[in-house]
Amino acid sequence: MTHRQFITLTVNGDRREVVVTPEMLLLDVLRDGFGLTGTKRGCTSGACGVCTVQGDDGRAVLSCLSLAIQWDGRSVTTIEGVAGPEGLHPVQQAFLEFGAVQCGYCTPGLVMTVKALLDRTPAADAAAIDEALAGAICRCTGHIKVKEAARQAVLRLQAAAQEQAHGPAQG
Amino acid sequence: MQLPPFDYAVPRNLAEAVDRLAASAGNAAALAGGTDLLVNLKYRLVAPAALVAIRGLPELRGVRDGAGGGLDIGAGELLADLLEHPRIAALGGLHAAIRAVGSQHIRNLGTLGGNLCLPTRCWYTNQSEAWRTARTPCWKTEGLVCHVIPSSTTCRALNSADTAPMLVALGASLVLRGPRGERALPLADFYQDDGVNQHTLQPGELIVRVLVPAVAGRSAFRKLAARTGLDYGYASVAGVAIGPARRPRELRVVAGSVASRPVRLRHAEALVLERGLTPETIEAAAEATRADLGEVTNLFSPPGYKKRVVRGLVAKLLADLATTKERAA
Numbered sequence A: 001m002t003h004r005q006f007i008t009l010t011v012n013g014d015r016r017e018v019v020v021t022p023e024m025l026l027l028d029v030l031r032d033g034f035g036l037t038g039t040k041r042g043c044t045s046g047a048c049g050v051c052t053v054q055g056d057d058g059r060a061v062l063s064c065l066s067l068a069i070q071w072d073g074r075s076v077t078t079i080e081g082v083a084g085p086e087g088l089h090p091v092q093q094a095f096l097e098f099g100a101v102q103c104g105y106c107t108p109g110l111v112m113t114v115k116a117l118l119d120r121t122p123a124a125d126a127a128a129i130d131e132a133l134a135g136a137i138c139r140c141t142g143h144i145k146v147k148e149a150a151r152q153a154v155l156r157l158q159a160a161a162q163e164q165a166h167g168p169a170q171g
Numbered sequence B: 001m002q003l004p005p006f007d008y009a010v011p012r013n014l015a016e017a018v019d020r021l022a023a024s025a026g027n028a029a030a031l032a033g034g035t036d037l038l039v040n041l042k043y044r045l046v047a048p049a050a051l052v053a054i055r056g057l058p059e060l061r062g063v064r065d066g067a068g069g070g071l072d073i074g075a076g077e078l079l080a081d082l083l084e085h086p087r088i089a090a091l092g093g094l095h096a097a098i099r100a101v102g103s104q105h106i107r108n109l110g111t112l113g114g115n116l117c118l119p120t121r122c123w124y125t126n127q128s129e130a131w132r133t134a135r136t137p138c139w140k141t142e143g144l145v146c147h148v149i150p151s152s153t154t155c156r157a158l159n160s161a162d163t164a165p166m167l168v169a170l171g172a173s174l175v176l177r178g179p180r181g182e183r184a185l186p187l188a189d190f191y192q193d194d195g196v197n198q199h200t201l202q203p204g205e206l207i208v209r210v211l212v213p214a215v216a217g218r219s220a221f222r223k224l225a226a227r228t229g230l231d232y233g234y235a236s237v238a239g240v241a242i243g244p245a246r247r248p249r250e251l252r253v254v255a256g257s258v259a260s261r262p263v264r265l266r267h268a269e270a271l272v273l274e275r276g277l278t279p280e281t282i283e284a285a286a287e288a289t290r291a292d293l294g295e296v297t298n299l300f301s302p303p304g305y306k307k308r309v310v311r312g313l314v315a316k317l318l319a320d321l322a323t324t325k326e327r328a329a
């Protein structure tokens, strides 16, 4: 007999309580419990990255390999929490502009993967982007446009950081 | 794929975790990062009644300076955290081996202890239950046949844990804690060439720490997989050389993903120790690995392929060891 238990999980800044049994995956709670279906269910065995969310240490986490119960008292960010009040996140904007989307099934996982990388490594180079994206796979297309979009996002975020530090660029 | 039901326990310390595991008489499993265990549960390869969460245990955390200038690594440390540690970054071979485990996503959840305990793998067992039931059970799944090598009377599944050959080459040892107390064990003796019982962990026993001795030398690691950065290797090789670059006094070369345990390549080592590390001896030593490997299980690869891969990887590894400046640990 497995027991039911209340856990507290902060999702995209909202603190929620939910009843879980130990075998419930973080993925199931996000999708079926909270209706946050942006996080996709794919291989469910760690090999495709479509279920990627961002953990409280800023890292990309596979929600298909995490028990919800392990996240009691912690917080996660899903694709639904990425855009701000001013609009799309620079990573999302770059994906849009570079056409890094076909059917879109992998897109939330890819965006979360790139966002997690840039949050921890704002100056990520092409090799770091390749390494991060090795764990999140697009079934439709290659990774070329995705990588171009990621590199563009690095430049935009760097420009934004500079603007914050020194005011808008002149000329 | 859904998980089967199980109980979940969060012990407050190591003693409680060991008690809980020992009391279950083999019916509970330690859950570290879960990147392998949860997949095996979904595949119904294992069916523990309870999982005991060990990742947060204080005794399994931290990277400390070990005895004599070595390293003392907590078995519960995340692989991703280890990659950011300056002392591990300074140990080129170990850093490369940790980085070869799965993808960044996997390393963000997976631990070093979990990697060292990774069960052996083959193309028959590591599939969903529905897939497996299309054939009769094998040695590992309580049957009497090997689907990979029909003539084999034992399970020959492969040990593909990437940090294992590197840590064996570095001469690492483990601190284990079980119901009967603590013991130390050289990592090389932790493994045995048996696809079903690949390691010598006693019931209820856990890896607490991984001790890497100081090595005044160079380390290197190479792996070949279908895709860089997600797949298990066709083979991996790890090496440590001590002494002058062209004339090492000590050399350890270990291969992974070729047997149910990491395999020391002693013929190749002896040849280099006798004749030095030059372009000619590198070729000869790479060729000598055939004698070390004996009969190789070509899982996931055509016959003869693995031996060619090891030959090529060892040539590259020895060239790395002849040129790297790094002094290990």
Ligand SMILES: Cc1cc2nc3c(=O)[nH]c(=O)nc-3n(C[C@H](O)[C@H](O)[C@H](O)COP(=O)(O)OP(=O)(O)OC[C@H]3O[C@@H](n4cnc5c(N)ncnc54)[C@H](O)[C@@H]3O)c2cc1C
Pocket: A045, A046, A047, B029, B030, B031, B032, B033, B034, B035, B036, B037, B038, B039, B054, B075, B076, B079, B100, B101, B102, B103, B106, B109, B110, B111, B112, B113, B114, B115, B116, B117, B118, B119, B160, B161, B162, B163, B205, B206, B207, B208, B230, B231, B232, B233
């Ligand atoms: C898509 C994918 C790709 C992968 N690629 C690779 C790869 O290329 N190379 C590679 O080496 N691995 C790979 N792995 C396997 C696995 O992710 C890693 O080996 C990882 O390091 C396992 O660590 P964990 O903490 O998640 O272990 P868990 O899954 O938590 O545990 C694994 C096993 O070890 C036992 N265990 C864990 N910690 C301890 C301890 N301290 N003491 C005693 N027993 C313990 C558990 O009970 C369980 O039996 C891959 C996995 C996936 C899903």
Ligand code: FES
Pocket: A040, A041, A042, A043, A044, A045, A046, A047, A048, A049, A050, A051, A052, A062, A063, A064, A065
């Ligand atoms: S669904 Fe989680 S990695 Fe594929």
Ligand code: FES
Pocket: A101, A102, A103, A104, A105, A106, A107, A137, A138, A139, A140, A141
């Ligand atoms: S756009 Fe279809 S899976 Fe990537």
